[in-house]
Amino acid sequence: MRPAARLLSGAGLAAALLLPTAVTAHPAPRPGPPVADGTKGQELPAMPSALDADAACTAPSRERARKQDWSRQRLDLDRTHGHGIGAGVTVALIDTGVAPDADGLDGRVTAEGAAAxxxxxxxxxxAGLIAGRDARLTGVAPGARILALRGTDTRGRADAALVAAAVRAATEAGADVIAVTVALPRRDKDLS
Structure with missing residues:
Protein backbone atom coordinates (compact mmCIF):
# COMPACT_ATOMS: atom_id res chain seq x y z
CA MET A 1 0.00 0.00 0.00
CA ARG A 2 1.33 3.44 -0.87
CA PRO A 3 2.00 5.81 2.06
CA ALA A 4 -0.67 8.20 0.80
CA ALA A 5 -3.21 5.42 0.68
CA ARG A 6 -2.36 4.51 4.29
CA LEU A 7 -2.96 8.11 5.29
CA LEU A 8 -6.36 8.15 3.65
CA SER A 9 -7.37 4.89 5.26
CA GLY A 10 -7.68 7.03 8.40
CA ALA A 11 -10.20 9.28 6.62
CA GLY A 12 -13.07 7.16 7.97
CA LEU A 13 -11.82 7.74 11.50
CA ALA A 14 -11.38 11.43 10.79
CA ALA A 15 -14.88 11.68 9.33
CA ALA A 16 -16.37 9.93 12.36
CA LEU A 17 -14.58 12.32 14.69
CA LEU A 18 -15.18 15.47 12.70
CA LEU A 19 -18.69 15.07 11.33
CA PRO A 20 -21.50 16.78 13.17
CA THR A 21 -24.62 14.81 13.98
CA ALA A 22 -27.06 14.82 11.07
CA VAL A 23 -29.59 17.57 11.64
CA THR A 24 -32.62 18.95 9.89
CA ALA A 25 -32.46 22.34 8.22
CA HIS A 26 -32.29 25.44 10.41
CA PRO A 27 -31.69 23.95 13.88
CA ALA A 28 -30.56 26.07 16.79
CA PRO A 29 -26.74 26.12 17.08
CA ARG A 30 -25.28 23.92 19.81
CA PRO A 31 -22.13 24.64 21.78
CA GLY A 32 -19.05 22.88 20.41
CA PRO A 33 -17.10 20.22 22.28
CA PRO A 34 -14.27 21.21 24.60
CA VAL A 35 -10.87 21.59 22.96
CA ALA A 36 -7.64 20.10 24.27
CA ASP A 37 -6.68 23.29 26.11
CA GLY A 38 -9.83 22.95 28.24
CA THR A 39 -11.66 25.91 26.71
CA LYS A 40 -14.95 25.74 24.89
CA GLY A 41 -14.70 24.96 21.17
CA GLN A 42 -15.88 27.22 18.40
CA GLU A 43 -19.59 27.55 17.83
CA LEU A 44 -20.10 27.16 14.11
CA PRO A 45 -23.43 26.97 12.29
CA ALA A 46 -25.03 23.52 12.22
CA MET A 47 -24.50 21.53 9.01
CA PRO A 48 -27.63 19.83 7.64
CA SER A 49 -27.32 16.50 5.83
CA ALA A 50 -30.63 17.08 4.01
CA LEU A 51 -32.99 20.01 3.51
CA ASP A 52 -36.73 20.25 3.91
CA ALA A 53 -38.64 20.84 0.67
CA ASP A 54 -39.22 24.54 1.48
CA ALA A 55 -35.77 25.31 2.93
CA ALA A 56 -33.37 27.58 1.06
CA CYS A 57 -30.01 26.21 -0.05
CA THR A 58 -27.31 26.33 2.61
CA ALA A 59 -25.17 29.42 2.13
CA PRO A 60 -21.42 29.23 2.68
CA SER A 61 -20.57 30.13 6.26
CA ARG A 62 -18.85 33.46 6.83
CA GLU A 63 -17.46 32.05 10.07
CA ARG A 64 -13.72 31.28 9.94
CA ALA A 65 -12.00 28.76 12.16
CA ARG A 66 -9.71 30.38 14.68
CA LYS A 67 -7.99 27.24 15.96
CA GLN A 68 -8.01 23.49 15.68
CA ASP A 69 -10.80 21.77 17.57
CA TRP A 70 -10.22 18.82 19.90
CA SER A 71 -10.84 16.19 17.23
CA ARG A 72 -8.16 17.56 14.90
CA GLN A 73 -5.76 17.88 17.81
CA ARG A 74 -6.48 14.26 18.73
CA LEU A 75 -5.68 13.16 15.16
CA ASP A 76 -2.42 15.15 15.37
CA LEU A 77 -2.67 16.16 11.71
CA ASP A 78 0.52 18.23 11.82
CA ARG A 79 2.53 15.13 12.69
CA THR A 80 0.47 12.87 10.40
CA HIS A 81 1.07 15.20 7.46
CA GLY A 82 4.80 14.61 7.94
CA HIS A 83 4.20 11.06 6.69
CA GLY A 84 2.06 12.04 3.70
CA ILE A 85 -0.60 14.44 2.55
CA GLY A 86 -2.40 12.33 -0.02
CA ALA A 87 -0.48 13.71 -3.01
CA GLY A 88 -1.41 11.78 -6.15
CA VAL A 89 -4.46 10.21 -4.51
CA THR A 90 -8.00 10.63 -5.82
CA VAL A 91 -10.81 10.38 -3.28
CA ALA A 92 -14.25 9.75 -4.79
CA LEU A 93 -16.74 11.49 -2.49
CA ILE A 94 -20.31 10.23 -2.84
CA ASP A 95 -22.54 12.75 -1.11
CA THR A 96 -24.68 15.82 -1.94
CA GLY A 97 -22.21 17.10 -4.56
CA VAL A 98 -19.26 19.47 -4.11
CA ALA A 99 -18.97 23.14 -5.07
CA PRO A 100 -15.73 23.01 -7.13
CA ASP A 101 -14.85 26.63 -6.35
CA ALA A 102 -15.16 26.28 -2.55
CA ASP A 103 -12.48 27.93 -0.42
CA GLY A 104 -9.52 25.69 0.33
CA LEU A 105 -10.10 23.18 -2.47
CA ASP A 106 -7.94 25.12 -4.95
CA GLY A 107 -9.17 23.61 -8.22
CA ARG A 108 -8.62 20.03 -7.00
CA VAL A 109 -12.27 19.00 -7.41
CA THR A 110 -13.59 17.15 -10.43
CA ALA A 111 -17.37 17.38 -10.52
CA GLU A 112 -19.60 17.04 -13.53
CA GLY A 113 -23.30 17.76 -13.97
CA ALA A 114 -25.38 17.56 -10.80
CA ALA A 115 -22.31 16.65 -8.71
CA ALA A 116 -20.96 20.18 -9.30
CA ALA A 127 -14.48 17.64 0.78
CA GLY A 128 -12.87 20.31 2.98
CA LEU A 129 -12.39 17.83 5.83
CA ILE A 130 -10.76 15.37 3.46
CA ALA A 131 -8.64 17.57 1.21
CA GLY A 132 -9.01 21.20 2.30
CA ARG A 133 -6.00 23.50 2.39
CA ASP A 134 -6.18 26.54 4.58
CA ALA A 135 -3.56 28.64 6.35
CA ARG A 136 -4.93 27.59 9.78
CA LEU A 137 -6.74 24.31 9.24
CA THR A 138 -6.11 21.61 6.67
CA GLY A 139 -7.89 18.41 5.81
CA VAL A 140 -6.72 14.89 6.51
CA ALA A 141 -5.17 14.66 3.02
CA PRO A 142 -4.61 18.22 1.71
CA GLY A 143 -2.69 16.96 -1.33
CA ALA A 144 -5.51 14.71 -2.56
CA ARG A 145 -7.90 15.38 -5.41
CA ILE A 146 -11.66 15.01 -4.96
CA LEU A 147 -13.89 13.28 -7.50
CA ALA A 148 -17.37 14.48 -6.55
CA LEU A 149 -20.25 12.13 -7.24
CA ARG A 150 -23.86 12.56 -6.20
CA GLY A 151 -25.57 9.91 -4.06
CA THR A 152 -28.59 12.08 -3.17
CA ASP A 153 -31.23 14.19 -4.83
CA THR A 154 -30.73 17.96 -4.84
CA ARG A 155 -32.24 18.26 -1.32
CA GLY A 156 -29.86 15.67 0.19
CA ARG A 157 -32.18 12.66 0.34
CA ALA A 158 -30.10 9.53 -0.27
CA ASP A 159 -30.98 7.30 -3.21
CA ALA A 160 -29.62 3.75 -3.43
CA ALA A 161 -29.64 3.78 -7.25
CA LEU A 162 -27.61 7.01 -7.31
CA VAL A 163 -25.15 5.64 -4.74
CA ALA A 164 -24.72 2.40 -6.73
CA ALA A 165 -24.16 4.33 -9.97
CA ALA A 166 -21.67 6.62 -8.20
CA VAL A 167 -19.71 3.66 -6.80
CA ARG A 168 -19.51 2.21 -10.33
CA ALA A 169 -18.38 5.59 -11.73
CA ALA A 170 -15.72 5.95 -9.01
CA THR A 171 -14.42 2.46 -9.74
CA GLU A 172 -14.33 3.11 -13.49
CA ALA A 173 -12.50 6.41 -12.87
CA GLY A 174 -9.81 4.55 -10.89
CA ALA A 175 -10.38 6.37 -7.60
CA ASP A 176 -7.91 5.32 -4.90
CA VAL A 177 -10.46 5.80 -2.11
CA ILE A 178 -14.26 5.77 -2.31
CA ALA A 179 -16.01 7.59 0.53
CA VAL A 180 -19.75 6.93 0.68
CA THR A 181 -20.97 9.48 3.20
CA VAL A 182 -24.73 9.20 2.79
CA ALA A 183 -26.92 6.96 4.93
CA LEU A 184 -29.55 4.82 3.24
CA PRO A 185 -32.69 3.95 5.22
CA ARG A 186 -32.72 0.28 4.12
CA ARG A 187 -30.63 -2.38 2.42
CA ASP A 188 -30.48 -2.36 -1.36
CA LYS A 189 -29.69 -5.51 -3.34
CA ASP A 190 -28.05 -3.65 -6.25
CA LEU A 191 -25.85 -1.60 -3.96
CA SER A 192 -24.86 -4.63 -1.87
Missing part, protein backbone atom coordinates in the same frame (compact mmCIF):
# COMPACT_ATOMS: atom_id res chain seq x y z
CA UNK A 117 -23.92 21.67 -7.42
CA UNK A 118 -24.31 21.34 -3.66
CA UNK A 119 -27.47 23.00 -2.38
CA UNK A 120 -27.16 21.24 0.99
CA UNK A 121 -23.46 22.00 1.53
CA UNK A 122 -22.74 18.64 3.19
CA UNK A 123 -20.56 17.23 0.39
CA UNK A 124 -18.56 20.45 0.12
CA UNK A 125 -18.03 20.45 3.89
CA UNK A 126 -16.73 16.86 3.76
Missing amino acids: EDCVGHGTFL
Whole structure:
Protein backbone atom coordinates (compact mmCIF):
# COMPACT_ATOMS: atom_id res chain seq x y z
CA MET A 1 0.00 0.00 0.00
CA ARG A 2 1.33 3.44 -0.87
CA PRO A 3 2.00 5.81 2.06
CA ALA A 4 -0.67 8.20 0.80
CA ALA A 5 -3.21 5.42 0.68
CA ARG A 6 -2.36 4.51 4.29
CA LEU A 7 -2.96 8.11 5.29
CA LEU A 8 -6.36 8.15 3.65
CA SER A 9 -7.37 4.89 5.26
CA GLY A 10 -7.68 7.03 8.40
CA ALA A 11 -10.20 9.28 6.62
CA GLY A 12 -13.07 7.16 7.97
CA LEU A 13 -11.82 7.74 11.50
CA ALA A 14 -11.38 11.43 10.79
CA ALA A 15 -14.88 11.68 9.33
CA ALA A 16 -16.37 9.93 12.36
CA LEU A 17 -14.58 12.32 14.69
CA LEU A 18 -15.18 15.47 12.70
CA LEU A 19 -18.69 15.07 11.33
CA PRO A 20 -21.50 16.78 13.17
CA THR A 21 -24.62 14.81 13.98
CA ALA A 22 -27.06 14.82 11.07
CA VAL A 23 -29.59 17.57 11.64
CA THR A 24 -32.62 18.95 9.89
CA ALA A 25 -32.46 22.34 8.22
CA HIS A 26 -32.29 25.44 10.41
CA PRO A 27 -31.69 23.95 13.88
CA ALA A 28 -30.56 26.07 16.79
CA PRO A 29 -26.74 26.12 17.08
CA ARG A 30 -25.28 23.92 19.81
CA PRO A 31 -22.13 24.64 21.78
CA GLY A 32 -19.05 22.88 20.41
CA PRO A 33 -17.10 20.22 22.28
CA PRO A 34 -14.27 21.21 24.60
CA VAL A 35 -10.87 21.59 22.96
CA ALA A 36 -7.64 20.10 24.27
CA ASP A 37 -6.68 23.29 26.11
CA GLY A 38 -9.83 22.95 28.24
CA THR A 39 -11.66 25.91 26.71
CA LYS A 40 -14.95 25.74 24.89
CA GLY A 41 -14.70 24.96 21.17
CA GLN A 42 -15.88 27.22 18.40
CA GLU A 43 -19.59 27.55 17.83
CA LEU A 44 -20.10 27.16 14.11
CA PRO A 45 -23.43 26.97 12.29
CA ALA A 46 -25.03 23.52 12.22
CA MET A 47 -24.50 21.53 9.01
CA PRO A 48 -27.63 19.83 7.64
CA SER A 49 -27.32 16.50 5.83
CA ALA A 50 -30.63 17.08 4.01
CA LEU A 51 -32.99 20.01 3.51
CA ASP A 52 -36.73 20.25 3.91
CA ALA A 53 -38.64 20.84 0.67
CA ASP A 54 -39.22 24.54 1.48
CA ALA A 55 -35.77 25.31 2.93
CA ALA A 56 -33.37 27.58 1.06
CA CYS A 57 -30.01 26.21 -0.05
CA THR A 58 -27.31 26.33 2.61
CA ALA A 59 -25.17 29.42 2.13
CA PRO A 60 -21.42 29.23 2.68
CA SER A 61 -20.57 30.13 6.26
CA ARG A 62 -18.85 33.46 6.83
CA GLU A 63 -17.46 32.05 10.07
CA ARG A 64 -13.72 31.28 9.94
CA ALA A 65 -12.00 28.76 12.16
CA ARG A 66 -9.71 30.38 14.68
CA LYS A 67 -7.99 27.24 15.96
CA GLN A 68 -8.01 23.49 15.68
CA ASP A 69 -10.80 21.77 17.57
CA TRP A 70 -10.22 18.82 19.90
CA SER A 71 -10.84 16.19 17.23
CA ARG A 72 -8.16 17.56 14.90
CA GLN A 73 -5.76 17.88 17.81
CA ARG A 74 -6.48 14.26 18.73
CA LEU A 75 -5.68 13.16 15.16
CA ASP A 76 -2.42 15.15 15.37
CA LEU A 77 -2.67 16.16 11.71
CA ASP A 78 0.52 18.23 11.82
CA ARG A 79 2.53 15.13 12.69
CA THR A 80 0.47 12.87 10.40
CA HIS A 81 1.07 15.20 7.46
CA GLY A 82 4.80 14.61 7.94
CA HIS A 83 4.20 11.06 6.69
CA GLY A 84 2.06 12.04 3.70
CA ILE A 85 -0.60 14.44 2.55
CA GLY A 86 -2.40 12.33 -0.02
CA ALA A 87 -0.48 13.71 -3.01
CA GLY A 88 -1.41 11.78 -6.15
CA VAL A 89 -4.46 10.21 -4.51
CA THR A 90 -8.00 10.63 -5.82
CA VAL A 91 -10.81 10.38 -3.28
CA ALA A 92 -14.25 9.75 -4.79
CA LEU A 93 -16.74 11.49 -2.49
CA ILE A 94 -20.31 10.23 -2.84
CA ASP A 95 -22.54 12.75 -1.11
CA THR A 96 -24.68 15.82 -1.94
CA GLY A 97 -22.21 17.10 -4.56
CA VAL A 98 -19.26 19.47 -4.11
CA ALA A 99 -18.97 23.14 -5.07
CA PRO A 100 -15.73 23.01 -7.13
CA ASP A 101 -14.85 26.63 -6.35
CA ALA A 102 -15.16 26.28 -2.55
CA ASP A 103 -12.48 27.93 -0.42
CA GLY A 104 -9.52 25.69 0.33
CA LEU A 105 -10.10 23.18 -2.47
CA ASP A 106 -7.94 25.12 -4.95
CA GLY A 107 -9.17 23.61 -8.22
CA ARG A 108 -8.62 20.03 -7.00
CA VAL A 109 -12.27 19.00 -7.41
CA THR A 110 -13.59 17.15 -10.43
CA ALA A 111 -17.37 17.38 -10.52
CA GLU A 112 -19.60 17.04 -13.53
CA GLY A 113 -23.30 17.76 -13.97
CA ALA A 114 -25.38 17.56 -10.80
CA ALA A 115 -22.31 16.65 -8.71
CA ALA A 116 -20.96 20.18 -9.30
CA GLU A 117 -23.92 21.67 -7.42
CA ASP A 118 -24.31 21.34 -3.66
CA CYS A 119 -27.47 23.00 -2.38
CA VAL A 120 -27.16 21.24 0.99
CA GLY A 121 -23.46 22.00 1.53
CA HIS A 122 -22.74 18.64 3.19
CA GLY A 123 -20.56 17.23 0.39
CA THR A 124 -18.56 20.45 0.12
CA PHE A 125 -18.03 20.45 3.89
CA LEU A 126 -16.73 16.86 3.76
CA ALA A 127 -14.48 17.64 0.78
CA GLY A 128 -12.87 20.31 2.98
CA LEU A 129 -12.39 17.83 5.83
CA ILE A 130 -10.76 15.37 3.46
CA ALA A 131 -8.64 17.57 1.21
CA GLY A 132 -9.01 21.20 2.30
CA ARG A 133 -6.00 23.50 2.39
CA ASP A 134 -6.18 26.54 4.58
CA ALA A 135 -3.56 28.64 6.35
CA ARG A 136 -4.93 27.59 9.78
CA LEU A 137 -6.74 24.31 9.24
CA THR A 138 -6.11 21.61 6.67
CA GLY A 139 -7.89 18.41 5.81
CA VAL A 140 -6.72 14.89 6.51
CA ALA A 141 -5.17 14.66 3.02
CA PRO A 142 -4.61 18.22 1.71
CA GLY A 143 -2.69 16.96 -1.33
CA ALA A 144 -5.51 14.71 -2.56
CA ARG A 145 -7.90 15.38 -5.41
CA ILE A 146 -11.66 15.01 -4.96
CA LEU A 147 -13.89 13.28 -7.50
CA ALA A 148 -17.37 14.48 -6.55
CA LEU A 149 -20.25 12.13 -7.24
CA ARG A 150 -23.86 12.56 -6.20
CA GLY A 151 -25.57 9.91 -4.06
CA THR A 152 -28.59 12.08 -3.17
CA ASP A 153 -31.23 14.19 -4.83
CA THR A 154 -30.73 17.96 -4.84
CA ARG A 155 -32.24 18.26 -1.32
CA GLY A 156 -29.86 15.67 0.19
CA ARG A 157 -32.18 12.66 0.34
CA ALA A 158 -30.10 9.53 -0.27
CA ASP A 159 -30.98 7.30 -3.21
CA ALA A 160 -29.62 3.75 -3.43
CA ALA A 161 -29.64 3.78 -7.25
CA LEU A 162 -27.61 7.01 -7.31
CA VAL A 163 -25.15 5.64 -4.74
CA ALA A 164 -24.72 2.40 -6.73
CA ALA A 165 -24.16 4.33 -9.97
CA ALA A 166 -21.67 6.62 -8.20
CA VAL A 167 -19.71 3.66 -6.80
CA ARG A 168 -19.51 2.21 -10.33
CA ALA A 169 -18.38 5.59 -11.73
CA ALA A 170 -15.72 5.95 -9.01
CA THR A 171 -14.42 2.46 -9.74
CA GLU A 172 -14.33 3.11 -13.49
CA ALA A 173 -12.50 6.41 -12.87
CA GLY A 174 -9.81 4.55 -10.89
CA ALA A 175 -10.38 6.37 -7.60
CA ASP A 176 -7.91 5.32 -4.90
CA VAL A 177 -10.46 5.80 -2.11
CA ILE A 178 -14.26 5.77 -2.31
CA ALA A 179 -16.01 7.59 0.53
CA VAL A 180 -19.75 6.93 0.68
CA THR A 181 -20.97 9.48 3.20
CA VAL A 182 -24.73 9.20 2.79
CA ALA A 183 -26.92 6.96 4.93
CA LEU A 184 -29.55 4.82 3.24
CA PRO A 185 -32.69 3.95 5.22
CA ARG A 186 -32.72 0.28 4.12
CA ARG A 187 -30.63 -2.38 2.42
CA ASP A 188 -30.48 -2.36 -1.36
CA LYS A 189 -29.69 -5.51 -3.34
CA ASP A 190 -28.05 -3.65 -6.25
CA LEU A 191 -25.85 -1.60 -3.96
CA SER A 192 -24.86 -4.63 -1.87
